[in-house]
Amino acid sequence: xxxxxxxxxxxxxAVKSQNQLTNIQxxxxxxxxxxxxxxxxxxxxxxxxxxxxxxxxxxxxxxxxHNKAGISIKDxxxxxxxxxxxxxxxxxxxxxxxxxxxxxLSILPRIKKENHKYNYSLFxxxxxxxxxxxxxxxxxxxxxKNLKSQYxxxxxxxxxxxxxxxxxxxxxxxxxxxxxxxxxxxxxYNFRKRVLDRACDEISEKTDIKLSYETKRxxxxxxxxxxxxxxxxxxxxxxxxxxxxKIEEIKEIKYSEKVLxxxxxxxxxxxxxxxxxxxxxxxxxxSYEMLKADIKYCKKKSxxxxxxxxxxxxxSGHYSIIEVEKEKAKEELVKKQKILEEHKKELKxxxxxxxxxxxxxxxxNISENExxxxxxxxKxxxxxxxRVGVNLESFIISEIKYxxxxxx
DNA sequence: AATGAGCACGGCACATCATT
DNA sequence: AATGATGTGCCGTGCTCATT
Numbered sequence: 001x002x003x004x005x006x007x008x009x010x011x012x013x014a015v016k017s018q019n020q021l022t023n024i025q026x027x028x029x030x031x032x033x034x035x036x037x038x039x040x041x042x043x044x045x046x047x048x049x050x051x052x053x054x055x056x057x058x059x060x061x062x063x064x065x066h067n068k069a070g071i072s073i074k075d076x077x078x079x080x081x082x083x084x085x086x087x088x089x090x091x092x093x094x095x096x097x098x099x100x101x102x103x104x105l106s107i108l109p110r111i112k113k114e115n116h117k118y119n120y121s122l123f124x125x126x127x128x129x130x131x132x133x134x135x136x137x138x139x140x141x142x143x144x145k146n147l148k149s150q151y152x153x154x155x156x157x158x159x160x161x162x163x164x165x166x167x168x169x170x171x172x173x174x175x176x177x178x179x180x181x182x183x184x185x186x187x188x189y190n191f192r193k194r195v196l197d198r199a200c201d202e203i204s205e206k207t208d209i210k211l212s213y214e215t216k217r218x219x220x221x222x223x224x225x226x227x228x229x230x231x232x233x234x235x236x237x238x239x240x241x242x243x244x245x246k247i248e249e250i251k252e253i254k255y256s257e258k259v260l261x262x263x264x265x266x267x268x269x270x271x272x273x274x275x276x277x278x279x280x281x282x283x284x285x286x287s288y289e290m291l292k293a294d295i296k297y298c299k300k301k302s303x304x305x306x307x308x309x310x311x312x313x314x315x316s317g318h319y320s321i322i323e324v325e326k327e328k329a330k331e332e333l334v335k336k337q338k339i340l341e342e343h344k345k346e347l348k349x350x351x352x353x354x355x356x357x358x359x360x361x362x363x364x365n366i367s368e369n370e371x372x373x374x375x376x377x378x379k380x381x382x383x384x385x386x387r388v389g390v391n392l393e394s395f396i397i398s399e400i401k402y403x404x405x406x407x408x
Numbered sequence: 409a410a411t412g413a414g415c416a417c418g419g420c421a422c423a424t425c426a427t428t
Numbered sequence: 429a430a431t432g433a434t435g436t437g438c439c440g441t442g443c444t445c446a447t448t
Contacts, residue, residue: 022425073426184436189416194435220414220445409448416443424435 004068004141006034009129011093012107013137013157021180023150024079025086027069029107030141034068035060036122037130050131052124055109062116070145083111093125135357137161143207151179151199159203159211159229164347164354167227168362169216175225188222196225208232255280258288265295267306275307286314359401363393374399 008030021029036058039045045056066072066079073079087108095101103125110121122130129136137160147153158178159167176182176191185191196213204210209229216224255263259279266275282291294313299306366374374396378385385395 024426075427078426187416187438188414190436190438192416217414217445222415411446411448413446414444417441418439420437420439422436422438425433426431427433428429428431 004034006030006037006139006141007130007133007136008033008139008157009126009133010135010137010161011091011129012126013161021086021089021150022082023148023153024069024071024073024082025089026150026153027144028065028071028083029086030139030144031065031069032058032060032108032118032120032122033126033130034141035065036127040127040131046131050124050128052128054124055121056124056127057119057121059117059119062113062118065118068141068145080113083108087111140208146206147202149198149202151181151195152202154179155199155211155227156203156207156209159209159227163209163229164351165358167229169224169226172222172225256283258283262288262291262295265292265299267299270307282314355401359397362400363397366396371396 089107093103112119200211212228214226215222
């Protein structure tokens with residue numbers, strides 16, 4: 001189980017509450033959500049209409065949950081207490097049209113342990129968003145499992161939320177808000193060391209992304225924190241290459257000194273692993289000195305197709321197989337490049353869609369200050385813009401989009 | 409030039425966590 | 429209940445930048 005994906009509703013990404021979520025709570029809750037998401041998408045519940053005002057019940061084996069969440073604690077009472085505290089967490093959902101309207105709900109209203117199983121309820125609002133997945137972040141729970149610091153979890157979820165675009169530059173207070181550290185680490189050095197550095201280091205070490213940050217000052221005070229994320233997508237490939245190299249090295253040891261000597265005087269382009277095998281074979285039928293002389297002779301005579309000339313000059317025509325192999329390798333390469341290109345195209349497409357969404361979301365959360373600035377800008381070019389049919393809202397959204405694009 | 413705010417850094421004491 | 433590990437708050441010193 002390398003990938004255990006949870007499409008987590010964005011409202012649940014940065015849960016704000018009086019008490020902060022410990023990492024055990026956060027991990028456990030992610031698994032509760034994942035379990036519920038499975039049910040609601042694939043079991044008989046998926047056929048039913050989810051009603052916001054109802055609550056829904058799910059069940060998961062205790063050990064399975066502990067295992068998946070990476071909880072190694074054996075003290076069941078301690079876990080019980082953690083789960084109890086988890087129940088006190090409240091999430092607020094604000095109406096997008098009218099910010100005066102809001103809904104507050106407990107993220108885990110009921111839980112029961114019976115026969116090594118957790119039986120728990122979630123409110124319809126949450127279940128519905130798990131099912132519909134309109135604004136969500138796709139979290140790989142496997143990556144999260146080993147994160148120790150609670151701030152790592154929070155920042156990882158944040159980073160993944162903005163995976164396809166860019167983590168917006170945040171005011172320091174904002175970062176403190178989402179990490180629940182407004183009243184903690186007042187000393188910025190401690191905040192940096194205990195929260196930012198620790199989380200970035202841990203995420204970079206243990207997950208599929210690399211996270212770093214830059215700070216920007218406003219006078220003396222550090223006013224902005226700009227997170228930077230890098231994908232580590234080549235990691236698996238690199239590992240494979242590494243292990244492949246090791247196998248090659250082991251193979252190398254098996255060849256005799258004579259084979260290696262001959263191999264070393266081959267033309268550079270012919271120093272392939274297969275040549276060693278072939279040389280070993282040839283050495284059984286021909287003397288070392290003979291082969292050595294042949295190689296030297298053929299190197300001078302035929303620079304274009306050394307090996308073919310060489311083998312012919314001895315007696316056989318094995319080189320054709322190599323040619324075929326080379327051709328195949330070429331085809332493979334072309335195929336891979338095509339796939340890569342398509343992948344890139346798809347990414348760009350998604351990026352565009354995401355940018356649009358992002359810009360709209362940012363517009364909805366725009367500060368008055370920014371709004372005023374944009375209004376000023378708009379008024380400057382009002383005549384032209386109106387003639388083209390661009391109103392203030394679409395002007396701002398396209399401005400935001402433009403800025404986002406620039407960042408990328 | 410003097411003053412002070414905000415941060416960097418190391419270090420200490422105490423609190424809390426995670427486990428036995 | 430005990431304990432080692434880890435987390436947290438706070439202090440002193442020193443630096444830089446901004447204000448007066």
